Amino acid sequence: MSWFIRKDKGIQTPTEMKREAPDGLWYQCPNCKKVMHTREHKLNAYTCVHCNYHEKIGSDAYFSILFDDNQFTELDATMISADPLNFVDTKAYPDRVKSTISKTGLRDAVRTAYGPMNEEQITIACMDFGFIGGSMGSVVGEKIARAIDHSLKTNTPFLMISRSGGARMMEAGFSLMQMAKTSAKLALLAEAKIPYISLLTDPTTGGVTASFAMLGDFNIAEPGALIGFAGPRVIRETIGKDLPKGFQSAEFVLDHGFLDFIVDRKDLKDKLSSLLQMLK
Numbered sequence: 001m002s003w004f005i006r007k008d009k010g011i012q013t014p015t016e017m018k019r020e021a022p023d024g025l026w027y028q029c030p031n032c033k034k035v036m037h038t039r040e041h042k043l044n045a046y047t048c049v050h051c052n053y054h055e056k057i058g059s060d061a062y063f064s065i066l067f068d069d070n071q072f073t074e075l076d077a078t079m080i081s082a083d084p085l086n087f088v089d090t091k092a093y094p095d096r097v098k099s100t101i102s103k104t105g106l107r108d109a110v111r112t113a114y115g116p117m118n119e120e121q122i123t124i125a126c127m128d129f130g131f132i133g134g135s136m137g138s139v140v141g142e143k144i145a146r147a148i149d150h151s152l153k154t155n156t157p158f159l160m161i162s163r164s165g166g167a168r169m170m171e172a173g174f175s176l177m178q179m180a181k182t183s184a185k186l187a188l189l190a191e192a193k194i195p196y197i198s199l200l201t202d203p204t205t206g207g208v209t210a211s212f213a214m215l216g217d218f219n220i221a222e223p224g225a226l227i228g229f230a231g232p233r234v235i236r237e238t239i240g241k242d243l244p245k246g247f248q249s250a251e252f253v254l255d256h257g258f259l260d261f262i263v264d265r266k267d268l269k270d271k272l273s274s275l276l277q278m279l280k
C-alpha cells in the first residue's frame, strides 16, 4: 500500500489554496446528524428534510413563514425592561438585559406584529427563546397584553407562539403578575368572540404554560415539543416514581387531552388559515 504512505513530510498548503465552505452554508440536524444546505432547510420551514426535526426558531423566522411576503407591522418594538427589584445574580439585571440586547438584536423575549396571512389580517405574538430563555417578564406580559388590545381594536384573530422557560426570576413577583394580566386580556378577547390560537413550541414550560399558552380556543403544538409546568426531574423527585416514556412531549400531552392537534411547521400557515376560516 505504498500509495497510502506519505513519503514527503511537512507538506504545507498555502492559505490561498485552502478550500473552505463559507460559514452557515450547511446545516447539521442535531437529531439525526445529517447535513443539508441551509437554503433547503429554510425552504423546509427550518425542519429537517431527513427526520422532520423542528429546529428551534425565533420570531424572525415565524414572521417570515406566516406573514404574506414577510409583510408586517411590529407593535411596541422599542419597549425594554426596567429593573424594579435592583436584582443582581452573577450580573446586575440591567447589564444582563443590555448584553442580551446586543448579542441577540432583540429588545425582549417576545415580538408582536400584525399583517396579512393568506390575505387575512392576523395579530401574532411570538416568543424568542434566545432572550434570557424566553422568560416572561413585565415587557413580555405588557407586549402580549397590548397585542391582544390590538386584536380587539381591529377585530383580528390572535396567535400566540410560545417558547419559554417560564417566569423571569429577575423580576420575581412582577413576572407572575403577567400571568393574571395576559389571562384577563384573553378573557376580553373571548367575550368579543375573537379567535385565539395558542401554538406551543419546544419548550413551553412554567408560568407561560400556566397562563396564556393553555388558554387558546385551540391549543396546538409542534411535533416533539416539550410541554409542561415543572421539569421532569422535579416531578420525579416529588412523586418518587419513574415517569412514563415520552412524558411531556407534545404527542403525550395530546394523548392526554391537553392539546387539540399537532401541526407540522410546513403546514402551519395553511392549517391556521383554514382553522380561522372555519371559525368565522
Ligand SMILES: [Zn+2]
Pocket (backbone or CB within 6 Å): 029, 030, 031, 032, 033, 034, 048, 049, 050, 051, 052, 053
Ligand atoms: Zn434530522
